Amino acid sequence: MSLAFELSGVSVRRGRTDLLQDCSISLPRGGFLAVLGPNGAGKSTLLGLLSASQRASAGCVRLLGAEPFLLSGLARCRLRRRIGWVPQLHTKGADGVPLTVGEVVEMGRAGVRGLGRRLTSGDRAICAAAMEQVAVMEIAQRPFGVLSGGEQRKVQIARALAQEPELLLLDEPAGHLDFFWQEVITELIGRLWRDLGLTVVMVTHDPRHLPGGITAAALMERGGIIAFGTPGEVLRSQRLSDLYGLPVRAREVGGRIVVLPEAVL
Amino acid sequence: MSWVYLKWFLAALAGGAGCGLAGAFLVAMNLSFMGVCLSHAALAGAVLAYWIGTPVLVTALLFSMVVAAMVGPIAERTRTHANTIMSILFSMSLGFAFLGIGLMRDHRTELLGLMWGNLLLVRWEDLWPLFAAWLVPLAFAVFFAKEVKAVLFDREIARACGIPAAAISNAIIAFSGIAVTVNLNIVGGLMLFSLLTHPAAAAMQLARRTRDVVVLSMVLGAVSAVGGLCLSYMWDWPAGASIVLVSSFLYAVALVWRGIASGFNP
Numbered sequence: 134m135s136l137a138f139e140l141s142g143v144s145v146r147r148g149r150t151d152l153l154q155d156c157s158i159s160l161p162r163g164g165f166l167a168v169l170g171p172n173g174a175g176k177s178t179l180l181g182l183l184s185a186s187q188r189a190s191a192g193c194v195r196l197l198g199a200e201p202f203l204l205s206g207l208a209r210c211r212l213r214r215r216i217g218w219v220p221q222l223h224t225k226g227a228d229g230v231p232l233t234v235g236e237v238v239e240m241g242r243a244g245v246r247g248l249g250r251r252l253t254s255g256d257r258a259i260c261a262a263a264m265e266q267v268a269v270m271e272i273a274q275r276p277f278g279v280l281s282g283g284e285q286r287k288v289q290i291a292r293a294l295a296q297e298p299e300l301l302l303l304d305e306p307a308g309h310l311d312f313f314w315q316e317v318i319t320e321l322i323g324r325l326w327r328d329l330g331l332t333v334v335m336v337t338h339d340p341r342h343l344p345g346g347i348t349a350a351a352l353m354e355r356g357g358i359i360a361f362g363t364p365g366e367v368l369r370s371q372r373l374s375d376l377y378g379l380p381v382r383a384r385e386v387g388g389r390i391v392v393l394p395e396a397v398l
Numbered sequence: 399m400s401w402v403y404l405k406w407f408l409a410a411l412a413g414g415a416g417c418g419l420a421g422a423f424l425v426a427m428n429l430s431f432m433g434v435c436l437s438h439a440a441l442a443g444a445v446l447a448y449w450i451g452t453p454v455l456v457t458a459l460l461f462s463m464v465v466a467a468m469v470g471p472i473a474e475r476t477r478t479h480a481n482t483i484m485s486i487l488f489s490m491s492l493g494f495a496f497l498g499i500g501l502m503r504d505h506r507t508e509l510l511g512l513m514w515g516n517l518l519l520v521r522w523e524d525l526w527p528l529f530a531a532w533l534v535p536l537a538f539a540v541f542f543a544k545e546v547k548a549v550l551f552d553r554e555i556a557r558a559c560g561i562p563a564a565a566i567s568n569a570i571i572a573f574s575g576i577a578v579t580v581n582l583n584i585v586g587g588l589m590l591f592s593l594l595t596h597p598a599a600a601a602m603q604l605a606r607r608t609r610d611v612v613v614l615s616m617v618l619g620a621v622s623a624v625g626g627l628c629l630s631y632m633w634d635w636p637a638g639a640s641i642v643l644v645s646s647f648l649y650a651v652a653l654v655w656r657g658i659a660s661g662f663n664p
Binding site: 251296 | 426541542544545547548550551554555556557558559560561562565602605606607608611
């Protein structure tokens with residue numbers, strides 16, 4: 134089975150601190166990897182490596198069959214076009230340039246189409262299809278800056294889908310959202326993964342945000358991967374208790390994983 | 399009607415529109431302070447050129463480019479916010495400029511001219527750099543419209559989409575440095591950044607699409623410069639000061655307009 138990515142012995146240093154230490158992890162194409170861990174564990178740095186924007190200070194990163202930082206700058210740009218990255222929520226207010234939802238989604242095609250080339254009608258059809266997928270077609274003409282956090286997140290996902298990515302990276306996609314939107318986003322991610330045959334890596338600190346049926350999970354703590362395997366092996370009560378520093382019980386309910394403190398059970 | 403009016407008009411048009419265009423890019427990228435930094439660095443470079451006897455335009459441009467190039471790497475390596483570094487570089491540049499002016503008593507008139515600017519002293523041969531510093535970035539923005547738009551919206555996301563975001567934003571900053579440098583004689587290094595900030599800020603209040611923000615910022619920049627020129631000629635006011643006051647007035651009008659349009663609900 135061909136691998137979407139493979140990290141072997143990868144470390145990332147900034148100044149005197151190790152953001153990531155000796156990480157080895159891989160994912161076959163079509164898989165869904167959940168990365169869990171407390172804040173500051175190095176989850177976003179890991180996504181930085183996987184989006185070819187962060188350089189490893191040691192070890193080897195293979196991403197969709199290439200080593201990103203052995204490529205030329207332009208070739209690395211072309212590699213990034215095959216990877217959809219949905220950043221953590223940073224609400225865009227009125228301060229930036231005023232872009233509509235449709236224009237934000239078209240950014241996803243801007244890279245793929247190439248420098249200085251106009252978007253074609255085919256590109257616009259792909260954008261429309263991406264907006265249909267995440268149900269933001271009705272708000273295509275609205276300014277992105279006035280949307281709620283959940284809507285902005287859906288638009289960012291549509292923008293990543295417009296790239297027609299082979300690998301989709303999600304950084305806390307349901308974080309900072311209310312309960313309704315957490316469920317909407319979780320359901321959406323599960324559906325996109327199953328329907329589109331994407332490879333997905335999702336970072337979260339809350340196992341409740343994971344859709345059912347995912348294929349792999351990893352736990353991170355202080356820049357290291359402390360567990361990696363199938364969700365059944367990794368997302369166990371004892372491991373999660375150690376990770377959170379609190380006795381918890383993990384249960385599978387309808388394919389999804391629910392974690393509750395032992396004290397309430 | 400004398401040709402001299404046409405010369406003044408063309409200089410004000412190109413200078414104002416060029417600064418308005420550069421300003422729209424900087425303000426949209428949340429780098430309005432970069433304009434202050436660039437313009438004062440160019441001023442220091444020009445003063446330095448008089449001191450060591452190098453070509454004024456080239457030295458000023460070089461100085462503003464070096465200062466612009468210093469901001470990013472220092473911010474990354476020292477955990478100081480880019481705005482703090484820019485204020486340090488800005489005051490350092492101003493210190494250099496004042497030092498030069500204090501030391502070189504023979505050149506004081508020219509040097510003060512760089513500080514305050516004087517549109518009425520513009521020469522025909524000053525016009526082509528002004529037009530180049532406006533039209534070349536404009537052509538760039540038209541040709542790379544979708545890339546520029548993406549970078550103005552969010553640099554990190556633009557990069558993740560596979561757009562060479564660093565190259566695009568460096569080009570934008572370099573164009574701004576060039577626009578600032580060629581406008582030193584017109585508006586003056588001390589107040590030049592207002593022509594980079596005010597038209598763009600006013601355009602952001604009024605326009606709803608990225609292209610409209612850029613076009614309106616150019617128009618307002620040109621109106622500020624031409625309007626300032628008229629005031630300066632009619633009442634014998636200093637040109638730089640008149641331009642700054644017109645651009646501030648236009649920003650105030652934009653705020654009021656926006657207030658009326660939205661029923662005073664921001």
